[in-house]
Structures are given as structure tokens and as C-alpha cells.
Amino acid sequence: MRCIGTTLGLGSVIYLTSFSSAYAYLDPGTGSMLIQGVIGAIVGGWVAARLYWGKLRDFFASRSAKGLPKGNAADSRDPQ
């Protein structure tokens, strides 16, 4: 869990400090950019949460699979 927290924290720092050039001939408007920054942060957080939720699920799934008597897991997947 400490590993996940560190990765999330580091990811956020990299995400929030990476530079994206404006590259426009028109003024995009600070208000619009700020709201997109908020949307980006929410979506970024959501994607990260999904990613780590998946990892967490796999981690517990593998732990519970290890706890089962040998052959049971395979039996449940392959009824033949």
C-alpha cells in the first residue's frame, strides 16, 4: 500500500508540473484553461484510481487463489 501511495503522489506531482505549450493564435482564456485543468485532474485521478483498483483487485485475487487447495482454481475454470 505504501508503494501505491508513493506512486500516486509522484504521479500527481509529475502530472501537475508537466508543461503543455499553449500553441494557439487565439487567446484561449484563463477561465476556460483553469476549468479544463480541473477536468483534467479529475479524469487523471479517476484513471489512476481505476488503474490501482485493478492492481489491488489482482493482488487480492492472487492471494486468495494461493490460499485455495491445489487444483480447485483450475477445476472451477475448467469443468471438464
Place this chain on the structure above:
Amino acid sequence: MTALEIDPGSFRDPAGRVVHLGGRIYRTIAESAAGDYEFLSRRGVLDRLRDEGWIVPAEEVNAAILGDTGLAAHRVVEHPCLPFISYPYEWPFGALKAAALFHLDLHLRALDEGVTLSDASAYNVQFRAGRPVFIDLLSLRRYREGEFWLGHRQFCEQFLNPLLLRAYLGVPHNAWFRGNLEGIPTADLARLLPRWRVLSWRVLLHVVLPGRFQAQAAGRTDGGAGGVKRRQLPLPALRGMLKQLRSWIATLEPGDSTATVWGNYEETHTYAEPEEQAKRRMVAEFVAHAKPNLMWDLGCNTGAYSALALEAGAGTVVGFDFDQGALERAFARTSRGRLDFLPLFLDAANPSPDQGWNGTERMGFGRRATADALMALAFEHHLAIGRNIPMDQLVSWLIRLAPCGLIEFVQKSDPTVQRMLSLRDDIFPDYTEEVFAALLARQARIVRVDTVSAAGRRLYWYDRSR
């Protein structure tokens, strides 16, 4: 060969300029934009978007064709001429909505190709056979991972806010948009919306918060730019924004949906069936004879006669009316039938002027195109009686608009004119058919006159070219 003219409305984007030469349309591509253009061209993106009907064709030509323009033209492409360039402040609600949805769909389609749109100007959308089409290929450029949607504010001001103004407040966008060519400012719309509208997270996200953030950032020394530049918008978030705006705009309908005076004209007008047949017959005969490439339909109403003119052989009909209800139905007609008919909002007593930077950026109605013919059916009395336009000026104005045409004269005894005069003095002693006919005959040849209603409405076919 006519002189080369740089389009006065194409100065904003340094990526290129639009050039008119010998009745043809060219677009120069500056060296700074050549990389993106070559990427789009080499990867076949431009061809695919053209074939799918998103963008107008652009054929590369020798840059020397323009001679010494003084422009840094790295490459030059030629576009086909559109019959008529219209502006968003002339579009009825349905057309602006169609253009908004089209712009979002184009952006989503472009992202599939690794391409984005550098702006969201409504002026880059035009109408062709009842459907929107994108005219500025230089707005298309390579997408950079994590970049913001730079045209979001422009999209809101030129598409979303005008639509919300009508949908939520029942106020047509046309007059305000014409007064402010950049569209409806977000902060102004936010001040007008009722408080309960703010409860919608979509209103909050695209109208209220951007306005607040903008105001807060204006008070900071760096304008808030420093904090913004450090952030990114992941591609799924950009797609999500575009799709969410699309689904919102698709539900918007005019908030003033009660019938307008002329919106139900086809059901309530004062013509009986045989009279209407007489009118239709003369319109069809006139159009078949004139064979106009471009035709005006002044007071087009729901576009029934425009559609008839197209059937009779007109190339493109541009219709004008000031009744929003009628225009909605006219746009639905052209959109449904994919007609070369474009219904636009125009108050003939105050038509779109030359305006914008240097007074030339957006062309007025009179200068934008020359029609080959016109129809002004059940129209002149709205100006002569309704707006007190002197008859001699009215006839001169109409005849100047096209070399031949059909003008319907409505007698003072007609029920419609009587209704218009019911609450006011009759200050129109010269409003007679004799005066009208004499003024017309002074400036054009009267080819034919038909009586088309029991109340004595008369259809004048004039021709000033021979």
C-alpha cells in the same frame, strides 16, 4: 483578369490567408503551418475528411499562380467557390445548432486521426446543400498529448452561449451576435441566467465557473497563466468534454416555442388553393426562364417557394426572413431535403452591414454576392407600410439586388395590409399599384403581370438586363 484581393476576414491566423483572384478562391499556407499541412496531406487525412463530407476540397496548385502577393506562401491550395458565405449572426437557431454539433463531431473525428482543431470559430462553418461543411483546413493540426482544448472558450462564445440564450431565455442570438462578432461573452450570459440554472453541472462547468475563474485570474499579475500552463488535459478528458457538450446541445430547443406571426403562414395565409396554384405556376415559369445560379428569396417564410424555385431549375436559393418561427421551419425543410436553399435571418430595413476590423472583416449583405434573380413574394408591404420605407426607395433597392425578378404587390385593400393599418393612421397616399408599376417601369422592363389572389395581389415580373 480581376485583381488579386486578400480576404479581409482571414487575417487572424498567421498560418495562412484566403485570396480571391479571377473569381477563384485560394488559400496560402505559411511556412509555420506547412509541417501540419504536410502531415495531414501525407497521411491522407485531408482526403478522407473531404470524401466523408467534413471539409471543402482543397487542391494544391503552384504557389506562383498568385504572383508576388507579399504573403509568405509556402504552399497554395484552391478551394471551390461556395455560392454564398453566411455568418452565424444570420443563422436561425436550427442552423447554429447544426453547426455546433457538426463542429464537435468534426473534432471527435479528427482526434481519431491524431488531429485536433486549433480554434472553434463559427465563421469557419458554412452550409452546402442543407448541411454544414468546414472551410478552414488550417484549423486542423497535429494533436499533442495532454494539450488543452484551446478553442473551448471560442466554442462557448460562438456556439454554446448563443444557443443557451435562446433555449434558456427565449432570446434569439442574432442581434447580439451581430453586435459582437466574437459571440455572446460567457460572463454576460452567466449574469443573465436564472439562479436555478446554475444547479446544472453543465452550466456550472461551461458557463459559470469559466467566467468566475477568468475574473479571478484577471486580478493576478500573470493573469493566471503560470498555473494553467503546468496542467494537462488527457485525451479521454478532451473526448469526454466534446461528447458531453454534444449530448447537451442535441437536447436544446428554442425556449420561445409558441407560434410566431409567420411561422404558421402556410396554414394561415390568405390564399385559396387555386390562387396558390397560380402563384406557383408563375414562379416556376419565371425561374425556368431566368435559370439563375444564385437567387434571393426575400421574405422566404418557410421556404416553400424557394423549394419550388430549386425544382424549376435555380442553382442555389438564399432566403431571408425576420420571423424566427418561419426560419426554423425553413431550416428544417432544407436540412431534411438536403436542398441548395439557405434560410437566413435578415431584417431588410436593417440588413447585415460591412463590419468588424477596418469595417471590412465581415461583408454586408449587399456586397457579399450578386444574385441572378430574386423573388419578393408578399414582402414589399412589410417595408412600405410596416417600416415606412418610401416606395421609390424600396423599388430601387429591390431592382438593384438582381437583374430580374418577381415582386408581389399587395393592394391596400388586402386583409393583411388592413390589419397592419388597423392601429395607425394611413399615411401612405402613394401606396397604390399605379405608383408601384410606374416606378418599376422607370427602371426595368415589365415582362408580365399576373393577378394571383381574389384580393387583387399582383405578381410583377421585371427584367432590367434587356
